[in-house]
Amino acid sequence: MAEALISDEAFIKGCAAIGAGLAVGLAGIGAGAGESGIGAAAVGAIAEDRGFLGLGLLFTVIPETIVIFGLVISFILMFAF
């Protein structure tokens, strides 16, 4: 039955699309969880000393790289198949 409804190629493409979505989405959740703690601590530190703003901002965006990894994976999934 299944073979009649969708071709193998379409099935792979569909799975790749779902995988791409998961790669970005889950990576985003992970980065968000990481940033929440750092962000809170950074705001606390900035409240103590305004000079910490630059460094605090920097620390806060560090986990964002993980989303980029997810995104690269999604590109590979979308374009390599």
Next chain:
Amino acid sequence: MFKPAKMAKVTLVGPKDYLEQVSKTLHKLNLMHIEDPVEEDYFKIGEPLKKASTISRTLVQLRSLLSYLKLEPETYDAKRRYKAEEIAAQLDKKLEQYREEIEAKIEEIRVLTERNRVLEDEIKVIEPLKELGIPPKLLRGYIAIKCFVGMLKADPTERLKEITDQFEIFLKEVKGGYLAAVFVKVEYSDDFLIALQEHGFSELAVPEIEDYDVRLSEINSEIESNEAKIKSLEEELEEIKAREAEVMVAIEEYLSMEMDRSELPLKTLVSKYAFVLTGYVPEKKVNELKSVVESQTNGRVAVDIVEGKSESESPTLLENPKGIRNFELFTNLFSIPKYKEFDPTPIMAVFFPIFFGMMLGDIGYGLLITVLSLYLKRIFKTEGWQGLLNIALYSGIVSIIFGFIYGEFFGPFTVPGYKPPEIHFIGVALQSIYEFNHGHPLFDRVEEMGVKVLLFTVLVIGMFKILWGFAIGFRNVYVEHGLKAAILEKASWFIGVLGMALLILGFAYNVNVFYHLGEEYPILGQVFQAVGLGAEVGENIPPLPLPGIAEGWEAGVNNFYKIAVPLIVIWFILFLMEEIPKMGAMGVVMAVEILTWFGQILSYARLLAIGLSSVYIAFVVNYVVPKLMHTFIPIPIVAGVVAAVLMVVAHGVNLLLGILDPGLQSLRLHYVEFFTKFFEGGGRVFTPFGRKKKFIEEE
């Protein structure tokens, strides 16, 4: 540029009597960073000049007046500048005048406001009593009877009857309880007070007045006349402010200067007859300082340059050309470079706007940012704002350029599968602009091949910048710790990352990335041909030539691999030389760190990703909003107007995100991926003794 200004350490030695003159001269020159001295047996830290306490008192008074008048010297824009002598001549007179005019008026306003507050309190007492309906004279002045007047939380009648029934109570229910007047014989008053307090009694003081209404109208008219007086006083103050503002800020600056000068002895070592000052001066200006100080003191004060190894403690003064100087803000936000460190501001000045433009890349948004920052530059005149807005201006202009390359004006007009008029409100017009390129943007980042090429490009930029970072790191370590440390710490990683980057390029070559790129973009293709990357490798070549794993691996060996392998071997040897003495055999594990740099190169993919997200938001807005509106609202004109409003709002939000995110990410790419390779920071800012004069000029 690239290095903080070279400093010379100087000492000033002279007779104590000349200290005041020296202080005046140094303050005017605004050149010398004075060090806090350390006391010795004979030399003690000096005491402020005698006039200091008077000046500081006057200054505090003047500043309080300025703050009352909401005059801020930092933001005040004066039409003319005063000569210092001019201010000095009329200083006492003006200060006396301000004391009489402004301070007296402020005091009068304060008294009137206070009086009004008292009157309003009285109203708060009278109004409830008036509600009760008993004239005031009946509520006081009894001898044998006690009268309680006040608010109660509950009706106390039953409780009072338990004590005696010879009393009278007048109750009126009001919001939040009862208003009551209770009359009782004096001998029961103590018991009654206790009983009333059990019901939450709070007493109202009956005022000494004849009639409520008469008193109320008296009060109201007094409040009104007071308010009128306050208003006229405030108007007078405004008038004085308009007239005197320029002189006031000038006096404030003059007094601040005097204050600085009279506090110089706190940074000076003095003996019984002599003083010593130590500090740093930019090397170029040493002679100027020497000649001015010596001539103004008739050669009695000697200026000497201290030679020796104290250089590393010098304060940092970043020196950059005008346009680049704006970006010092970002460098300093990260950390002040040490005196001997490399100053990355010029690199940042080039790459920050480029990265920003690459991400935002939209003619419309870029224009808005440019116009907005030009407009705001006229409003916010302070140095910090001007710097930030200049950065925004450059970034906006670069965004316009990239917008033209990408072919985006508030969103793209070419998306595969859609016609330009369908997805963009002026799609057809835009397409006709690109007539010279067959109606296509120069580079299309919403289409699959474009994304691949852009990804490749930004990763190459990433490799380049990370290698560059290590190269600068090599220079910094070399200057501070010598060649061996520099090779082991930085050059080893430079070689390692280069090897890894070449491995990736070799892999890319074997899977025909260069061939396909060249096919799609003929210009790139010609470049690749020229450097020998144009050939198609074919399907059966193993991408990674690993002997024993990939069959026919010899065919997969290309020049990239041939260079990469030795580099990686060299890196690994250098790495072991660095880590094994420190960490022992376990140090080998640290080689995994090379993956961090790989991750950091990948991190440059955000140059593509952030941009794409805002492109697609703009695309969705342009495509969906008009369609939806025309479906749900039957009248075309109304639908058009609603759609236009919605689109303005949505593009506004997208622009806001488009400023914030590219700005932050561009900064982050510098801070995390670039600065960490070489920047230690922790320098001291060069703060010369003196001040930038805004309202006063000195000869």
